[in-house]
Amino acid sequence: xxxxxxxxxxxxxxxxxxxxxxxxxxxxxxxxxxxxxxxxxxxxxxxxxxxxxxxxxxxxxxxxxxxxxxxxxxxxxxxxxxxxxxxxxxxxxxxxxxxxxxxxxxxxxxxxxxxxxxxxxxxxxxxxxxxxxxxxxxxxxxxxxxxxxxxxxxxxxxxxxxxxxxxxxxxxxxxxxxxxxxxxxxxxxxxxxxxxxxxxxxxxxxxxxxxxxxxxxxxxxxxxxxxxxxxxxxxxxxxxxxxxxxxxxxxxxxxxxxxxxxxxxxx
Amino acid sequence: xxxxxxxxxxxxxxxxxxxxxxxxxxxxxxxxxxxxxxxxxxxxxxxxxxxxxxxxxxxxxxxxxxxxxxxxxxxxxxxxxxxxxxxxxxxxxxxxxxxxxxxxxxxxxxxxxxxxxxxxxxxxxxxxxxxxxxxxxxxxxxxxxxxxxxxxxxxxxxxxxxxxxxxxxxxxxxxxxxxxxxxxxxxxxxxxxxxxxxxxxxxxxxxxxxxxxxxxxxxxxxxxxxxxxxxxxxxxxxxxxxxxxxxxxxxxxxxxxxxxxxxxxxxxxxxxxxxxxxxxxxxxxxxxxxxxxxxxxxxxxxxxxxxxxxxxxxxxxxxxxxxxxxxxxxxxxxxxxxxxxxxxxxxxxxxxxxxxxxxxxxxxxxxxxxxxxxxxxxxxxxxxxxxxxxxxxxxxxxxxxxxxxxxxxxxxxxxxxxxxxxxxxxxxxxxxxxxxxxxxxxxxxxxxxxxxxxxxxxxxxxxxxxxxxxxxxxxxxxxxxxxxxxxxxxxxxxxxxxxxxxxxxxxxxxxxxxxxxxxxxxxxxxxxxxxxxxxxxxxxxxxxxxxxxxxxxxxxxxxxxxxxxxxxxxxxxxxxxxxxxxxxxxxxxxxxx
Numbered sequence: 001x002x003x004x005x006x007x008x009x010x011x012x013x014x015x016x017x018x019x020x021x022x023x024x025x026x027x028x029x030x031x032x033x034x035x036x037x038x039x040x041x042x043x044x045x046x047x048x049x050x051x052x053x054x055x056x057x058x059x060x061x062x063x064x065x066x067x068x069x070x071x072x073x074x075x076x077x078x079x080x081x082x083x084x085x086x087x088x089x090x091x092x093x094x095x096x097x098x099x100x101x102x103x104x105x106x107x108x109x110x111x112x113x114x115x116x117x118x119x120x121x122x123x124x125x126x127x128x129x130x131x132x133x134x135x136x137x138x139x140x141x142x143x144x145x146x147x148x149x150x151x152x153x154x155x156x157x158x159x160x161x162x163x164x165x166x167x168x169x170x171x172x173x174x175x176x177x178x179x180x181x182x183x184x185x186x187x188x189x190x191x192x193x194x195x196x197x198x199x200x201x202x203x204x205x206x207x208x209x210x211x212x213x214x215x216x217x218x219x220x221x222x223x224x225x226x227x228x229x230x231x232x233x234x235x236x237x238x239x240x241x242x243x244x245x246x247x248x249x250x251x252x253x254x255x256x257x258x259x260x261x262x263x264x265x266x267x
Numbered sequence: 268x269x270x271x272x273x274x275x276x277x278x279x280x281x282x283x284x285x286x287x288x289x290x291x292x293x294x295x296x297x298x299x300x301x302x303x304x305x306x307x308x309x310x311x312x313x314x315x316x317x318x319x320x321x322x323x324x325x326x327x328x329x330x331x332x333x334x335x336x337x338x339x340x341x342x343x344x345x346x347x348x349x350x351x352x353x354x355x356x357x358x359x360x361x362x363x364x365x366x367x368x369x370x371x372x373x374x375x376x377x378x379x380x381x382x383x384x385x386x387x388x389x390x391x392x393x394x395x396x397x398x399x400x401x402x403x404x405x406x407x408x409x410x411x412x413x414x415x416x417x418x419x420x421x422x423x424x425x426x427x428x429x430x431x432x433x434x435x436x437x438x439x440x441x442x443x444x445x446x447x448x449x450x451x452x453x454x455x456x457x458x459x460x461x462x463x464x465x466x467x468x469x470x471x472x473x474x475x476x477x478x479x480x481x482x483x484x485x486x487x488x489x490x491x492x493x494x495x496x497x498x499x500x501x502x503x504x505x506x507x508x509x510x511x512x513x514x515x516x517x518x519x520x521x522x523x524x525x526x527x528x529x530x531x532x533x534x535x536x537x538x539x540x541x542x543x544x545x546x547x548x549x550x551x552x553x554x555x556x557x558x559x560x561x562x563x564x565x566x567x568x569x570x571x572x573x574x575x576x577x578x579x580x581x582x583x584x585x586x587x588x589x590x591x592x593x594x595x596x597x598x599x600x601x602x603x604x605x606x607x608x609x610x611x612x613x614x615x616x617x618x619x620x621x622x623x624x625x626x627x628x629x630x631x632x633x634x635x636x637x638x639x640x641x642x643x644x645x646x647x648x649x650x651x652x653x654x655x656x657x658x659x660x661x662x663x664x665x666x667x668x669x670x671x672x673x674x675x676x677x678x679x680x681x682x683x684x685x686x687x688x689x690x691x692x693x694x695x696x697x698x699x700x701x702x703x704x705x706x707x708x709x710x711x712x713x714x715x716x717x718x719x720x721x722x723x724x725x726x727x728x729x730x731x732x733x734x735x736x737x738x739x740x741x742x743x744x745x746x747x748x749x750x751x752x753x754x755x756x757x758x759x760x761x762x763x764x765x766x767x768x769x770x771x772x773x774x775x776x777x778x779x780x781x782x783x784x785x786x787x788x789x790x791x792x793x794x795x796x797x798x799x800x801x802x803x804x805x806x807x808x809x810x811x812x813x814x815x816x817x818x819x820x821x822x823x824x825x826x827x828x829x830x831x832x833x834x835x836x837x838x839x840x841x842x843x844x845x846x847x848x849x850x851x852x853x854x855x856x857x858x859x860x
């Protein structure tokens with residue numbers, strides 16, 4: 001039975017690795033400028049984790065196969081070098097490995113979170129609420145009008161609680177149910193939650209960020225490929241969580257300008 | 268006040284049924300009570316997972332009788348989206364608290380820690396009895412939420428605020444359901460605090476003559492380290508739950524910020540912090556992972572040593588590694604919050620200890636592998652589950668490399684990759700530890716052996732089944748499959764539905780295998796072959812006492828310990844193993860003093 005077990009471990013280890021090696025269920029395509037750093041970090045980690053996984057499982061299987069066989073008269077043996085060698089190996093190999101991953105991974109993280117958005121980044125505000133996203137553009141004045149929570153009204157389609165009668169900055173704000181952005185322009189996304197925790201996840205953009213109710217946070221990114229992508233919520237927000245989504249339209253600059261003009265006329 | 272200098276906690280053997288089997292002070296009875304509670308909880312938790320998996324594979328499938336659980340949650344026996352989340356929350360809560368914490372730590376620890384330390388009982392038997400009974404009450408408070416108001420909470424076992432703190436406007440179960448949830452967990456924390464106090468004092472103060480700390484078996488060390496974590500982690504979760512309850516019943520706003528709007532109404536809360544809950548929860552939550560798994564590490568080491576007929580490569584290295592895991596577990600909790608909105612520099616600060624924790628984890632695995640080398644490995648249900656634990660721990664561990672890095676977490680956070688990771692390393696591995704302990708210690712706990720053929724059938728189906736369930740979770744996560752969805756309506760998720768169907772079938776088969784275990788447990792309890800006091804030819808103190816152990820554990824004479832717990836295959840010794848209580852002189856330079 002031990003030998004069948006050993007073979008089973010090896011088969012499971014190989015079967016587990018096949019879908020990864022064959023890219024059977026790959027990561028969605030990357031359409032961001034920073035995504036390559038994340039993908040590279042992921043690939044490096046997969047290589048190191050994959051080697052660790054296969055080597056450990058094979059070793060486990062091999063030792064089960066070899067040392068479960070009855071060896072009458074033979075004494076038990078100790079691993080050459082004892083514990084010291086293995087502890088040293090763990091510190092050296094795994095220590096170096098994780099240090100390298102940690103240091104190199106910092107670069108990818110920093111590109112999203114530790115650098116400020118460019119001065120000419122296109123500002124877009126996203127508001128998450130049970131169970132929809134709404135997007136706001138500041139209009140020609142470049143300034144978002146203030147949010148008045150008490151004026152938020154789904155029935156009157158005043159999703160952000162804007163007071164266009166009194167607030168000058170709100171008059172030209174553009175509110176939309178889908179997010180359009182120009183390709184190859186940096187976007188500064190300002191994130192506001194209306195009610196509970198939500199998240200903004202576009203796998204192709206390599207962006208996932210939670211909304212923090214009571215605390216507006218922001219991220220910045222640049223999309224490099226025109227197309228239509230899904231924005232999904234990844235923070236459990238209530239019964240409609242699974243269905244909370246919107247679309248991201250990455251457009252050419254001309255199409256984006258036309259879209260903004262069209263949306264402005266609709267307000 | 269209890270006399271701490273006494274060699275053991277004296278209390279006479281009970282005579283009435285109630286004091287013997289219900290409100291018992293005997294740590295062994297309390298251990299069995301914890302085990303029974305964990306078994307019941309596991310069956311409920313597993314049934315919930317079956318319902319969830321069927322729903323994820325075939326969303327419109329009517330599960331006969333489901334409407335009996337909730338006519339509104341399952342009209343026509345089909346789950347509503349909200350009831351899916353409610354069952355999911357209960358699955359996670361029941362499994363994490365009432366199974367993975369209760370069985371390996373409280374159940375086995377209660378039964379065997381005093382015996383392995385050579386004590387008559389724990390030093391505070393009344394606290395011990397209370398610890399079980401408050402846990403019991405906590406469990407039924409949680410279960411009660413199925414039957415009151417609009418059902419249990421749907422907020423997930425992590426209960427992120429403010430969804431958990433704003434009351435019923437947040438959705439079904441977010442009013443009374445959350446209050447019952449938080450009350451249940453706060454009560455559970457009291458039980459764990461009382462239990463941890465007992466475990467720590469038993470280990471430090473109740474050891475018999477000759478039992479130095481280093482002569483304690485690895486199980487005792489694992490329970491001791493776990494109890495230190497329990498004392499500190501549950502002491503944070505309990506007040507967090509109390510604050511959450513206050514947000515519901517006392518109009519406070521600990522976890523709810525100002526100006527939140529639901530149904531076009533501004534909520535009557537102000538000034539609270541959303542992230543405060545996450546910090547408090549994960550300060551408990553990450554040590555909790557190790558509270559679930561470290562006892563398993565101890566059990567697996569203990570079982571394997573006996574079945575390898577040789578000690579671990581280094582007793583001390585394993586102890587130090589488990590202790591390092593415990594200490595580091597408090598420094599890494601922020602890796603659950605990389606994209607939560609906390610300061611991104613903090614994410615890097617939490618990332619490095621998370622990566623560093625792989626070093627003691629690797630050392631533990633290498634100690635197991637290195638110890639297998641040159642051993643005389645015996646294959647039985649207990650050793651199979653122990654080896655299966657190692658395989659699962661490796662598989663679940665390597666995915667930690669990804670999740671420890673904030674940049675990769677951007678893609679994998681809140682996806683099935685995370686679900687696969689923690690189910691393998693914390694769920695399946697810990698369950699395998701429980702199974703290994705059960706097959707190994709059952710003869711000592713009951714005086715009868717479990718069926719080996721049934722045990723092996725249980726193992727094979729569980730081992731292959733668990734991989735079939737949880738390995739594909741990782742692929743789903745890499746493809747961007749978000750967790751906690753009751754259906755997959757997004758365009759990019761629809762192609763992944765066949766994988767979910769495969770997982771559902773695997774889950775149902777693997778679940779069936781657990782019923783073999785339950786049958787084996789009950790059948791063997793009454794009909795299993797009667798065993799001797801030391802069926803595995805073990806060396807630690809539980810094997811030197813009668814089966815089942817008498818009320819004071821050791822009968823008329825308390826044990827005296829002469830050796831470390833793992834003297835197997837010692838050169839020149841009179842037999843293959845030298846028991847801790849054997850006064851036989853042996854010449855082993857590596858023996859712990």
